[in-house]
Amino acid sequence: MFESHQLTEDVSMRVLHSDDAAALTSAYLRNRAHLARWEPLRPEEYYTEEWQAGDITRRLAARDAGEGCPLGLFAGDELVGRFNLAGITRGPFQSAGLGYWVDSRYTGRGLATAAVREIARAARDELGLHRLEASTLLHNTGSQRVLRNTGFEQIGTAPKYLQIAGIW
Template identity: 70%
Template sequence: MFQPRQLSHDVLLRELRLSDASALAAAYVRNRHYLSPWEPVRLEEFYTEAWQATDTAKRLGAREAGEGYPLGLFAGDDLVGRFNLAGIVRGPFQSAGLGYWVDNAYAGRGLASATVQAIVETAREELGLHRIEASTLLHNVGSQRVLLKAGFQQIGMAPRYLKIAGKWQDHNLYQVVLHD
């Protein structure tokens, strides 16, 4: 379980709740243009509270099963960042994937770096994970800096890895190994 963590005087990191659906929808609407180069093309319904409530319920179900942790950055009632530790596989693998974004108005304040470092620490100390993987578009230098600051290393490049902004795009692959 992720304990809430104050990352700055006005921003709190905590697990998402079903009641956050409205804040999620508002954040995606507010950041729609800003996030469009970095995310898949979204259907209109994605930007609704109903869609976000359904998605959050699925992610909370995955959390209950120990398969993921949906996290948010909050400035008061406003969601200003989304982080997902997902696809947790136990057994000999003990691994998960990480995805994230920070609100345009909060970018460049070190919040992504602080959050990823907190997630790495929690994954190591409390979740017992061995490895976290993440990927970035080749030109997403800011996100690459965030990962490198948190101890991730680039392990390769995957051609046409994800369909982002309407086209299959190459991604750099990163991992952090949490235990020797």
């Protein structure tokens, strides 16, 4: 699943590999300020190649177990976005969570919409999932637009659900 998919003429999406740790680290360092208001506070080691390599390894193990899938957007060899399908639950639920971000230099180009659309298709058609969930902050209108444009429905708000940028 998700081995490779061309989203635009110059950007493709594929499963992250263990040798993508340097590209992922570079992307996080380049986008640290851009992502700060959308993500949890991160320890300094998060921004190291060693930490990212370990995270990729853990997520690939979850993929092998049928529990998730780590994906990257690439412009050539440069990683310009990250998408994670996580927490796949089987049985009567058949669901998963979806998280994502796009490099600050690539936002507004429809990449997140194209990637989410393809992930939703593959989750339904290839994994047999019934439901995908994605959470956004109330002021993250760009991400909400992506989700609306790809068929997600807003189901409510969950105050203090997640700690982002140090705030519940």
